[in-house]
Amino acid sequence: MNVKFYGTRGSTPVCEPGFQQFGGNTSCVLIDGPDRVGILDAGTGIRQLGKEMLASTEERFRRPVFMLFSHFHWDHIQGFPFFAPAYDPAREFVITAMGIDRFHHSLRSVFSHQMEEVYFPVSLDQMGAKFTFKESSGDSLGEDDVPEVHTPQPPAPGHEARVIGVLHNHPGGAYSYRIKGQNGKIVTYCTDIEYANGVIDERIVALARDADLLIHDAQYTPDELKTHRGWGHSSWEQACEVAERANVKLLALTHHDPNHDDEMLRGMEKACQQRFKDSVFARDQMVVDI
């Protein structure tokens, strides 16, 4: 099973020189299993993923694709209108998220609103592909709940992957997910998370327990974190603490700050690797084989 990063930038895309090594596309990750594929978030990186999907002759890219969203801030949905396979009537997408009821919106309306005429020339209904929206209530995810008891709907008919979600601290809320791939390998996706008072959330440690890959927010340096309380993100140091305590095999840091250029990110990566050896700062187009 491969995990491929298509967007590793947080908050807003960047395209300046000096940002090309890590890349400037916002959040999007492909979970590429032997028979099926899944997509985490639809930031601007999903545009390139769409081009590669259309060019691929692999059967798994033509089967229903499971799309899972951490939350709906711009940097996690803004690539969706430019996702070319969504315009192909022969394709099907199962769009899933937890906790959408908190906003008094349907999951479909999150996507149809961003494609209203005032914002975009093509409506969701005109795109062409078949969309199935699966909402899972976040009401049952209390502070004291154990992550393992929460099992949202199976991702898609016949899909063997299982997903567990946890609502975590972020403005408006966001979800971390533990995803069991078709080969039994575990990927934990945890972005746009701020640990309240700097204290690591035990539920996230549980969610990442023995994961083969932990993808974790690392927007800030430990120093920057001190001056960004309430901004909804974490530092690479906190990501390392989660990885250590959860015994993860590989830690991939993501959601890079749009003001952090390649040189700065290389420095942060070096410091991070000194603390947790098996770690890497994710780059757009990076592939991890698990």
Ligand SMILES: [Zn+2]
């Ligand atoms: Zn974000």
Ligand SMILES: [Zn+2]
């Ligand atoms: Zn966010």
